[in-house]
Amino acid sequence: MTQKTWRVGVAGLGTVGGGLLQFLAARPDFAPAGDRAEVVAVSARSKSRPRTVDISGLEWFDDPVALASSPNVDLFVELVGGSDGPAKAAVEAALKLGKPVVTANKALIAEHGAELAALAEANNVPLLFEAAVMGGTPAVKMLREAMVGDDVVSVAGILNGTCNYILSEMEKTGRDFADVLREAQALGYAEADPTMDVGGFDAGHKITILAALAFGCAPNYEAAEIEGISEVELLDIKLAKDLGYRIKLIAGTSKTEGGVAVKVHPTLIPLEHPLAQAGGALNALFIEGTRIGRIFIQGPGAGAGPTAAAVAADIADVMTKAVRPVFQAPAGALKPFVAVDPAKSVGKAYLRIMVRDVPGAIAAISETLAECGVSIDAFLQKPVEGAGGVPIVLVTHATPESKLLDAISRIEKLQAVLERPRLLRVARS
Amino acid sequence: MTQKTWRVGVAGLGTVGGGLLQFLAARPDFAPAGDRAEVVAVSARSKSRPRTVDISGLEWFDDPVALASSPNVDLFVELVGGSDGPAKAAVEAALKLGKPVVTANKALIAEHGAELAALAEANNVPLLFEAAVMGGTPAVKMLREAMVGDDVVSVAGILNGTCNYILSEMEKTGRDFADVLREAQALGYAEADPTMDVGGFDAGHKITILAALAFGCAPNYEAAEIEGISEVELLDIKLAKDLGYRIKLIAGTSKTEGGVAVKVHPTLIPLEHPLAQAGGALNALFIEGTRIGRIFIQGPGAGAGPTAAAVAADIADVMTKAVRPVFQAPAGALKPFVAVDPAKSVGKAYLRIMVRDVPGAIAAISETLAECGVSIDAFLQKPVEGAGGVPIVLVTHATPESKLLDAISRIEKLQAVLERPRLLRVARS
Numbered sequence: 001m002t003q004k005t006w007r008v009g010v011a012g013l014g015t016v017g018g019g020l021l022q023f024l025a026a027r028p029d030f031a032p033a034g035d036r037a038e039v040v041a042v043s044a045r046s047k048s049r050p051r052t053v054d055i056s057g058l059e060w061f062d063d064p065v066a067l068a069s070s071p072n073v074d075l076f077v078e079l080v081g082g083s084d085g086p087a088k089a090a091v092e093a094a095l096k097l098g099k100p101v102v103t104a105n106k107a108l109i110a111e112h113g114a115e116l117a118a119l120a121e122a123n124n125v126p127l128l129f130e131a132a133v134m135g136g137t138p139a140v141k142m143l144r145e146a147m148v149g150d151d152v153v154s155v156a157g158i159l160n161g162t163c164n165y166i167l168s169e170m171e172k173t174g175r176d177f178a179d180v181l182r183e184a185q186a187l188g189y190a191e192a193d194p195t196m197d198v199g200g201f202d203a204g205h206k207i208t209i210l211a212a213l214a215f216g217c218a219p220n221y222e223a224a225e226i227e228g229i230s231e232v233e234l235l236d237i238k239l240a241k242d243l244g245y246r247i248k249l250i251a252g253t254s255k256t257e258g259g260v261a262v263k264v265h266p267t268l269i270p271l272e273h274p275l276a277q278a279g280g281a282l283n284a285l286f287i288e289g290t291r292i293g294r295i296f297i298q299g300p301g302a303g304a305g306p307t308a309a310a311v312a313a314d315i316a317d318v319m320t321k322a323v324r325p326v327f328q329a330p331a332g333a334l335k336p337f338v339a340v341d342p343a344k345s346v347g348k349a350y351l352r353i354m355v356r357d358v359p360g361a362i363a364a365i366s367e368t369l370a371e372c373g374v375s376i377d378a379f380l381q382k383p384v385e386g387a388g389g390v391p392i393v394l395v396t397h398a399t400p401e402s403k404l405l406d407a408i409s410r411i412e413k414l415q416a417v418l419e420r421p422r423l424l425r426v427a428r429s
Numbered sequence: 430m431t432q433k434t435w436r437v438g439v440a441g442l443g444t445v446g447g448g449l450l451q452f453l454a455a456r457p458d459f460a461p462a463g464d465r466a467e468v469v470a471v472s473a474r475s476k477s478r479p480r481t482v483d484i485s486g487l488e489w490f491d492d493p494v495a496l497a498s499s500p501n502v503d504l505f506v507e508l509v510g511g512s513d514g515p516a517k518a519a520v521e522a523a524l525k526l527g528k529p530v531v532t533a534n535k536a537l538i539a540e541h542g543a544e545l546a547a548l549a550e551a552n553n554v555p556l557l558f559e560a561a562v563m564g565g566t567p568a569v570k571m572l573r574e575a576m577v578g579d580d581v582v583s584v585a586g587i588l589n590g591t592c593n594y595i596l597s598e599m600e601k602t603g604r605d606f607a608d609v610l611r612e613a614q615a616l617g618y619a620e621a622d623p624t625m626d627v628g629g630f631d632a633g634h635k636i637t638i639l640a641a642l643a644f645g646c647a648p649n650y651e652a653a654e655i656e657g658i659s660e661v662e663l664l665d666i667k668l669a670k671d672l673g674y675r676i677k678l679i680a681g682t683s684k685t686e687g688g689v690a691v692k693v694h695p696t697l698i699p700l701e702h703p704l705a706q707a708g709g710a711l712n713a714l715f716i717e718g719t720r721i722g723r724i725f726i727q728g729p730g731a732g733a734g735p736t737a738a739a740v741a742a743d744i745a746d747v748m749t750k751a752v753r754p755v756f757q758a759p760a761g762a763l764k765p766f767v768a769v770d771p772a773k774s775v776g777k778a779y780l781r782i783m784v785r786d787v788p789g790a791i792a793a794i795s796e797t798l799a800e801c802g803v804s805i806d807a808f809l810q811k812p813v814e815g816a817g818g819v820p821i822v823l824v825t826h827a828t829p830e831s832k833l834l835d836a837i838s839r840i841e842k843l844q845a846v847l848e849r850p851r852l853l854r855v856a857r858s
Contacts, residue, residue: 149741
């Protein structure tokens with residue numbers, strides 16, 4: 001193993017970029033395979049902004065595309081972010097020039113993964129993105145490499161630390177979503193514009209990538225069914241707990257004969273389930289295969305340290321010169337993404353129905369559910385102070401979504417019912 | 430990516446070998462990189478033994494060394510087992526001929542890993558052993574590849590499914606070790622000679638391998654401190670639970686300035702800890718790094734399906750032609766293994782002291798502990814029927830092992846004390 005020095009260009013100098021620069025400056029020889037990695041050039045929005053890392057000795061580029069194209073750069077690290085614009089242009093420029101690319105950009109890979117994979121493979125260079133999902137916890141490597149001797153049937157977990165933190169805090173402190181979000185923003189756990197996180201879109205990008213790795217299909221973010229946590233009420237968190245569940249934002253993908261489902265929903269998880277116990281900003285994931293069974297991984301999903309470590313691990317992987325497709329099959333052989341009809345998806349559900357406290361309300365509701373073919377697994381009626389009505393809460397047995405939506409529409413019209421029932425998904429245990 | 434067919438030779442046709450043959454017969458093109466894998470030759474103890482897989486079309490070898498050396502075999506899979514003898518000879522023969530080797534043999538890698546790594550690297554071929562640790566759960570890949578951008582400080586977990594099953598059953602059914610072991614043997618969960626498993630040696634092999642991957646030192650099985658579960662009494666399982674703990678066989682390795690510690694001990698784990706909740710035959714592992722923090726993985730640790738899937742994943746890795754050292758550094762650069770002096774290791778401990786029910790017993794014991802500088806975190810005295818004395822149970826604060834052993838020797842000599850106190854390790858939470 002002769003020693004070569006890879007001249008690394010890094011676009012994007014936020015916390016992850018800074019962490020990476022510090023690490024490579026201190027440990028250019030970190031890779032077991034024996035090559036060295038040295039950052040020679042950088043690019044960011046502002047050259048003069050005060051930074052914790054010294055970039056005075058590095059070549060500066062205002063334009064990440066120019067950085068990626070520089071003849072002094074052998075390996076391009078993209079930490080700019082965003083599905084389009086300079087990030088995509090720079091990654092394309094590097095790949096076209098036959099340079100390996102390492103990125104932490106989940107939006108880019110989820111929205112343009114197939115196209116970029118084709119470009120990388122046509123130029124015989126790796127395009128690696130471990131840091132895009134679960135930070136330092138190697139979900140990508142597991143699905144891309146460790147599960148290839150198995151047939152994955154489903155992947156599901158907690159992929160957004162901000163949402164997990166907010167939901168955990170709501171439960172712990174009894175404060176509502178808006179209140180906890182404001183605090184999370186003040187503490188730097190949530191961004192000024194929190195839409196990507198709390199809207200479920202970040203988790204949607206990540207599970208789209210994992211679906212492509214798990215099932216060998218082209219990533220298709222457009223087909224993902226996404227519901228965020230901004231409508232999750234404290235009332236539901238409390239009532240779910242009374243029923244033995246905790247509400248988590250679960251991103252999941254599964255493969256059936258009808259196609260692939262990619263979903264993000266606030267979901268009731270049985271309290272004793274490992275996903276219910278992953279609190280704070282942790283990420284956690286189940287991977288289920290027909291031969292291996294269920295594998296669970298858990299770790300910090302973000303942060304400068306873990307994410308920079310994942311980027312570094314990808315750089316070390318580039319050095320091994322491994323030749324493998326970007327996803328689970330060469331780009332040209334990726335199966336087209338066939339989405340499952342959501343109406344046909346079957347699962348347990350939680351319904352909260354706010355009723356006027358009048359006789360016959362429960363009877364009317366249960367009759368309607370029976371008519372719609374929805375059967376009940378658990379039931380709870382509990383007066384709640386200041387709830388503006390009495391919540392009737394129930395968990396159904398596994399039911400096709402279409403029947404459920406039919407029942408909800410009919411229940412909404414019942415005399416005693418005050419508003420459209422709240423629907424939340426319930427995980428199988 | 431041009432398609433090549435790798436001609437695979439498999440030595441050892443137990444459940445894992447059979448599972449692998451079935452998988453490759455059905456899915457020769459499973460590897461994403463596009464090469465095919467075809468089993469062309471096999472070797473086992475008896476050619477005529479009835480098998481669930483048809484081997485009539487395959488070349489038969491009585492001698493695994495001849496199989497590994499056959500010019501018809503490009504890639505050698507070793508599933509014979511045993512640290513020496515034919516397994517080692519066959520692996521050496523394949524490596525010397527420049528053939529990639531995939532093995533599930535933990536004893537071989539733990540006891541001869543450095544030597545075999547040198548041989549593999551001198552011949553520029555991979556030596557892969559994902560299936561040697563945690564079956565289909567990719568602990569080896571995680572430490573070898575995903576953690577290289579971090580500095581691992583400790584690795585600890587449940588690495589032997591048989592022991593975990595026995596301890597789980599003892600707790601669940603209230604039966605003693607010998608009784609549950611007999612049942613496990615009848616059910617095929619434990620071998621006729623269970624020494625490797627219940628003696629902790631299997632877990633010792635596995636954690637020795639993980640230590641080498643985590644810390645870049647040569648694997649050194651001889652230096653491992655190993656205690657099995659055959660002395661774990663039902664009484665301790667019950668008392669530990671009263672104190673909020675569950676007893677698990679924990680294999681752990683950690684790095685300090687003094688060197689590397691590799692240990693296998695029955696250990697008290699706080700009930701709410703993920704390792705306490707990994708029941709039955711599950712395997713589970715924490716990896717802690719300075720940058721990434723703590724990563725947890727859990728999955729089935731054995732069985733034909735998971736283990737054969739891990740072997741297949743290694744075969745797919747061979748096809749990528751990745752060049753990386755066998756452990757965390759090239760064999761010639763592996764650090765010598767420096768063992769930590771066990772007397773200097775510091776940890777919490779559980780002591781069960783059987784006393785005659787006489788006044789002053791507790792006073793004498795607590796005085797002795799104070800004299801030895803051992804301070805107490807939790808204390809329990811509880812009459813237990815048929816226990817032949819009253820057990821006094823305590824959990825210490827973190828204490829150097831030398832002080833603890835001194836205290837135990839002194840307590841043993843106290844008038845009221847009936848036998849040498851039982852020492853068990855207690856995990857930090």
